[in-house]
Amino acid sequence: xxxIAVLGYGVVGSGTVELFYKxxxxxxxxxxxxxxxxxxxxxxxFPFSPYADKFVKDINVIIxxxxxxxxxxxxxxxxPAYEFVRSCLEKGKSVVTSNKELVxxxxxxxxxxxxxxxxxxxxxxxxxxxxxxIRPLHQCLAANEISEIAGxxxxxxxxxxxxxxxxxxxxxxxxxxxxxxxxxxxxxxxDVEGHDACRKICILASxxxxxxxxxxxxxxxxxxxxxxxxxxxxxxxxxxxxLIGSAKKLSDGKIxxxxxxxxxxxxxxxxAIDDVFNGIMVKxxxxxxxxxxxxxxxxxxxxxxxVADIIDAAKANGTSSSQTWEDGRDVDFIEDFKQDExxxxxxxxxxxxDKALEEINESFGDVKYLARKNQDKNELAFVTPSMKExxxxxxxxxxxxxxxxxxxxxxxxxx
Amino acid sequence: xxxIAVLGYGVVGSGTVELFYKxxxxxxxxxxxxxxxxxxxxxxxFPFSPYADKFVKDINVIIxxxxxxxxxxxxxxxxPAYEFVRSCLEKGKSVVTSNKELVxxxxxxxxxxxxxxxxxxxxxxxxxxxxxxIRPLHQCLAANEISEIAGxxxxxxxxxxxxxxxxxxxxxxxxxxxxxxxxxxxxxxxDVEGHDACRKICILASxxxxxxxxxxxxxxxxxxxxxxxxxxxxxxxxxxxxLIGSAKKLSDGKIxxxxxxxxxxxxxxxxAIDDVFNGIMVKxxxxxxxxxxxxxxxxxxxxxxxVADIIDAAKANGTSSSQTWEDGRDVDFIEDFKQDExxxxxxxxxxxxDKALEEINESFGDVKYLARKNQDKNELAFVTPSMKExxxxxxxxxxxxxxxxxxxxxxxxxx
Numbered sequence: 001x002x003x004i005a006v007l008g009y010g011v012v013g014s015g016t017v018e019l020f021y022k023x024x025x026x027x028x029x030x031x032x033x034x035x036x037x038x039x040x041x042x043x044x045x046f047p048f049s050p051y052a053d054k055f056v057k058d059i060n061v062i063i064x065x066x067x068x069x070x071x072x073x074x075x076x077x078x079x080p081a082y083e084f085v086r087s088c089l090e091k092g093k094s095v096v097t098s099n100k101e102l103v104x105x106x107x108x109x110x111x112x113x114x115x116x117x118x119x120x121x122x123x124x125x126x127x128x129x130x131x132x133x134i135r136p137l138h139q140c141l142a143a144n145e146i147s148e149i150a151g152x153x154x155x156x157x158x159x160x161x162x163x164x165x166x167x168x169x170x171x172x173x174x175x176x177x178x179x180x181x182x183x184x185x186x187x188x189x190x191d192v193e194g195h196d197a198c199r200k201i202c203i204l205a206s207x208x209x210x211x212x213x214x215x216x217x218x219x220x221x222x223x224x225x226x227x228x229x230x231x232x233x234x235x236x237x238x239x240x241x242x243l244i245g246s247a248k249k250l251s252d253g254k255i256x257x258x259x260x261x262x263x264x265x266x267x268x269x270x271x272a273i274d275d276v277f278n279g280i281m282v283k284x285x286x287x288x289x290x291x292x293x294x295x296x297x298x299x300x301x302x303x304x305x306x307v308a309d310i311i312d313a314a315k316a317n318g319t320s321s322s323q324t325w326e327d328g329r330d331v332d333f334i335e336d337f338k339q340d341e342x343x344x345x346x347x348x349x350x351x352x353x354d355k356a357l358e359e360i361n362e363s364f365g366d367v368k369y370l371a372r373k374n375q376d377k378n379e380l381a382f383v384t385p386s387m388k389e390x391x392x393x394x395x396x397x398x399x400x401x402x403x404x405x406x407x408x409x410x411x412x413x414x415x
Numbered sequence: 416x417x418x419i420a421v422l423g424y425g426v427v428g429s430g431t432v433e434l435f436y437k438x439x440x441x442x443x444x445x446x447x448x449x450x451x452x453x454x455x456x457x458x459x460x461f462p463f464s465p466y467a468d469k470f471v472k473d474i475n476v477i478i479x480x481x482x483x484x485x486x487x488x489x490x491x492x493x494x495p496a497y498e499f500v501r502s503c504l505e506k507g508k509s510v511v512t513s514n515k516e517l518v519x520x521x522x523x524x525x526x527x528x529x530x531x532x533x534x535x536x537x538x539x540x541x542x543x544x545x546x547x548x549i550r551p552l553h554q555c556l557a558a559n560e561i562s563e564i565a566g567x568x569x570x571x572x573x574x575x576x577x578x579x580x581x582x583x584x585x586x587x588x589x590x591x592x593x594x595x596x597x598x599x600x601x602x603x604x605x606d607v608e609g610h611d612a613c614r615k616i617c618i619l620a621s622x623x624x625x626x627x628x629x630x631x632x633x634x635x636x637x638x639x640x641x642x643x644x645x646x647x648x649x650x651x652x653x654x655x656x657x658l659i660g661s662a663k664k665l666s667d668g669k670i671x672x673x674x675x676x677x678x679x680x681x682x683x684x685x686x687a688i689d690d691v692f693n694g695i696m697v698k699x700x701x702x703x704x705x706x707x708x709x710x711x712x713x714x715x716x717x718x719x720x721x722v723a724d725i726i727d728a729a730k731a732n733g734t735s736s737s738q739t740w741e742d743g744r745d746v747d748f749i750e751d752f753k754q755d756e757x758x759x760x761x762x763x764x765x766x767x768x769d770k771a772l773e774e775i776n777e778s779f780g781d782v783k784y785l786a787r788k789n790q791d792k793n794e795l796a797f798v799t800p801s802m803k804e805x806x807x808x809x810x811x812x813x814x815x816x817x818x819x820x821x822x823x824x825x826x827x828x829x830x
Contacts, residue, residue, distance in 0.1 A: 019558055019701050030557040032737050124555060130702035132547070132555030140539060140547030142445040143434055143722030269708060272687050286434050286719035287545035290709030293684060294702060304701035307558030315737070322447050322730070 001034040005062040008075030009042040015303030031314040073097040096309035098125035104199035108212035122309035130301025131294040144284030146208040150246035151280035153200040156191035193222035194259040201245035212328040219337040221260040232372035254335040262413035338390040347408035420454040420477040423490030430718030446729040488512040511724035513540035519614035523627040537724035545716025546709040559699030561623040565661035566695035568615040571606035608637035609674040616660035627743035634752040636675040647787035669750040677828035753805040762823035
């Protein structure tokens with residue numbers, strides 16, 4: 001019998017407890033042993049819960065109970081989750097978590113503490129909700145040299161963009177709708193500005209490339225400046241706008257991680273991932289590419305991943321997993337994103353259209369012009385050839401001096 | 416140090432050896448120990464291979480060498496692969512295989528022998544080539560009660576159907592093209608008639624539902640009778656024709672597995688899986704649905720899965736996996752497919768169109784008529800409402816007696 005403690009009884013915590021008891025027999029079968037939840041930690045009272053007798057408010061009850069072998073941290077946020085998790089690992093308890101903020105900030109440290117104490121730190125639920133990605137990446141694709149990972153990692157922004165694309169809703173209206181449906185928080189910053197996707201690509205990149213990628217090293221742009229006009233131009237170009245988190249390994253061994261809205265061609269599998277769904281593409285030298293698709297958030301999908309980790313922790317029987325990576329804090333291994341080659345969609349305003357066309361053609365050579373309904377005669381939109389982003393910046397800044405005003409730009413992402 | 420033997424040096428075998436030595440350091444890192452290939456079994460001579468010194472022709476050399484801990488069976492076919500694998504497992508050697516025919520026919524038996532001898536029998540490569548599916552299904556989705564699995568499991572037929580849909584090639588021309596590109600064998604029966612997809616859905620269903628589903632219990636139809644007219648009607652209906660292998664759990668606990676061409680709506684993720692790619696959807700009570708997509712065959716993708724299994728076998732360190740199921744030979748747990756409810760696309764010939772329309776409407780009620788270019792005036796195509804297939808058969812047979820001749824029918828699959 002392995003005893004479990006669940007830290008936090010919010011959406012994911014209550015889902016974890018519910019799923020555990022719903023499928024307990026199956027779960028124990030897979031784990032090969034009896035399991036039970038001994039404690040649920042929450043500062044709130046739940047007197048009418050069927051699990052009322054399991055609630056505790058003091059983490060030390062859990063930390064100091066040697067019967068507790070597995071801890072599921074599903075409270076979210078960095079503090080006090082970090083202190084709780086670290087203390088549990090130091091006591092040799094395996095910890096499973098859905099907390100991407102924690103893993104992105106402290107993954108290396110907590111994996112190291114787990115290893116030192118011969119227990120495990122698992123985080124399948126931290127990326128892609130119920131979609132299996134962490135374990136397949138580590139285990140099933142273990143024979144591959146991974147060259148790139150890219151995905152739609154945030155359901156909230158994908159829902160908003162889908163509404164903009166399919167129903168011509170403005171960003172503000174789509175955000176309000178997402179909030180009313182419970183897909184977006186009252187303060188939507190973490191989703192909308194790309195921070196959530198950034199944490200997830202940090203975790204995936206750390207695992208795939210073996211060195212901790214910290215969020216503050218990742219260039220991150222959200223979708224709040226994406227307009228309906230951009231969406232229309234993307235359609236005319238033959239694609240859609242998606243928020244993409246990606247990380248690739250460069251030929252010199254450096255890593256280039258980034259989060260940004262991007263034009264994606266309709267022929268890409270990523271373009272068809274709509275609403276709150278997530279999709280993650282992995283490129284490897286043997287498998288070419290594989291895609292993992294499903295619900296990237298939500299109570300039960302996330303609980304599914306948490307409970308799968310609980311099963312693995314129970315099966316590990318005091319052995320520590322090889323799922324780990326090195327530190328990356330003081331290592332120069334992140335390439336400046338401005339050095340990356342990309343095509344760029346650019347939307348400009350000008351006073352003299354013919355002159356602007358001439359200047360743009362002279363500056364960029366072979367550009368592809370895009371059109372939209374009701375396009376203002378002083379507005380132009382085009383996609384540049386592929387070149388270093390710093391070079392694109394330079395040329396656009398030269399055009400600016402000639403009275404051509406850039407009012408929007410979005411990178412083209414080819415996968 | 417774990418020593419490995421590779422049985423068979425064909426496409427997958429040579430890929431496995433190549434990938435192993437290409438990424439040896441990474442693979443050993445993941446396995447947590449040194450690994451090496453000691454033997455390669457093949458009846459042919461490879462005097463100029465860099466691994467010439469490893470080749471043996473007698474399986475007993477491998478079976479009787481206690482140094483060999485892991486055997487990769489990549490020869491294909493049922494015999495002598497079955498005898499070789501069984502003998503290796505009886506000696507306590509873990510076996511990994513890409514051989515779907517073997518797993519579909521003998522999975523239960525070989526898993527049992529592995530368990531008895533405290534070793535492992537892994538087969539990630541037997542379904543979906545390089546796509547992680549067996550382990551995610553067993554491990555990452557372990558907390559779920561799986562209700563249905565459905566997928567495009569055969570790349571050859573998917574390539575042929577894609578050519579029919581996108582380039583209006585006939586089945587025969589598309590098959591010839593697949594053969595010239597090396598996607599289809601000289602004798603394409605196993606692919607084209609659905610046997611390959613059948614073996615794969617047997618493996619997935621056995622794992623998901625816990626009881627061995629044997630291929631001879633699965634209703635299997637291939638794509639050789641799918642015509643360009645059917646493809647056109649599917650387009651008009653708003654979908655595509657795909658070869659679908661599926662298995663679902665019914666409310667009475669029985670399993671309904673099937674392989675057949677099907678109309679799939681364009682809004683389904685499965686409809687966008689083209690060319691030689693495979694895609695597998697899994698429905699569970701917690702995760703809702705997830706999709707796994709990638710290259711379902713080919714030298715290196717399949718080798719990727721074989722080597723991942725080798726790593727897992729090396730890590731298992733003499734413990735036997737919980738990845739297993741019960742026998743299903745003498746158990747009545749497969750539902751008759753004629754009892755399943757489905758909509759059906761039906762294409763008919765008649766002599767009196769108005770009379771036929773009247774008869775069809777009277778028989779089926781609310782049908783949806785489809786159109787195609789150059790449709791003969793004596794031809795009608797429609798999609799029936801959902802009802803038991805035996806009921807559809809009965810009504811079509813009644814129509815037949817009234818001079819309405821069914822010249823094509825394809826089930827509608829909704830996922």
